[in-house]
Amino acid sequence: MPERADAARNRAAILAAAETLLANDPETSTEDIARAAGVGKGTVFHRFGSRAGLIRALVTQRSQSVLDEIATGPPPLGPGAPPADRLTAFLDAVTTLATKNIGLMAAYEQTEDRQAGKMYQAWHQHVKTLLTESRPDLDAELLAHILLGALHSDLVLHLLRRGETARLRKTLHQLVASLASGTP
Numbered sequence: 097m098p099e100r101a102d103a104a105r106n107r108a109a110i111l112a113a114a115e116t117l118l119a120n121d122p123e124t125s126t127e128d129i130a131r132a133a134g135v136g137k138g139t140v141f142h143r144f145g146s147r148a149g150l151i152r153a154l155v156t157q158r159s160q161s162v163l164d165e166i167a168t169g170p171p172p173l174g175p176g177a178p179p180a181d182r183l184t185a186f187l188d189a190v191t192t193l194a195t196k197n198i199g200l201m202a203a204y205e206q207t208e209d210r211q212a213g214k215m216y217q218a219w220h221q222h223v224k225t226l227l228t229e230s231r232p233d234l235d236a237e238l239l240a241h242i243l244l245g246a247l248h249s250d251l252v253l254h255l256l257r258r259g260e261t262a263r264l265r266k267t268l269h270q271l272v273a274s275l276a277s278g279t280p
């Protein structure tokens with residue numbers, strides 16, 4: 097059943113208000129988001145279930161292009177490149193996403209159970225697959241969680257806020273190269 101026009105407008109207004117407000121204050125309340133969107137607080141909860149659900153929906157919307165590029169985009173992010181190159185491109189894409197959405201990512205860090213989200217599950221599967229292809233001797237399942245967990249940290253947000261995106265990228269590239277080559 098297609099979404100009603102007013103429901104679609106409300107959803108878009110809520111997401112837009114959340115994006116704007118969270119960019120400036122990651123602790124923005126659901127009440128403030130509802131007020132800025134011109135809807136009642138109950139509409140936000142009805143539509144997204146919770147503040148965390150709203151943030152998760154916005155992060156998912158922002159990250160969909162990365163998922164699309166992984167599946168069908170050109171190499172190195174998309175299929176056709178060596179696993180280590182794809183992993184480096186993926187980490188670059190996530191770093192770019194975080195840099196463009198620092199406030200949203202800071203709010204996302206405060207949500208519970210990030211690992212249960214569809215986006216995280218898709219990213220984890222992708223990283224695990226690339227690690228397995230590159231280095232079958234590693235515990236790719238755990239290492240994928242560790243790599244993704246490192247990107248979900250106060251330290252990463254601190255580096256991005258300080259404008260140290262290049263430093264973060266360089267270190268992630270070095271880490272992937274070390275993993276791929278088997279050298280410490």
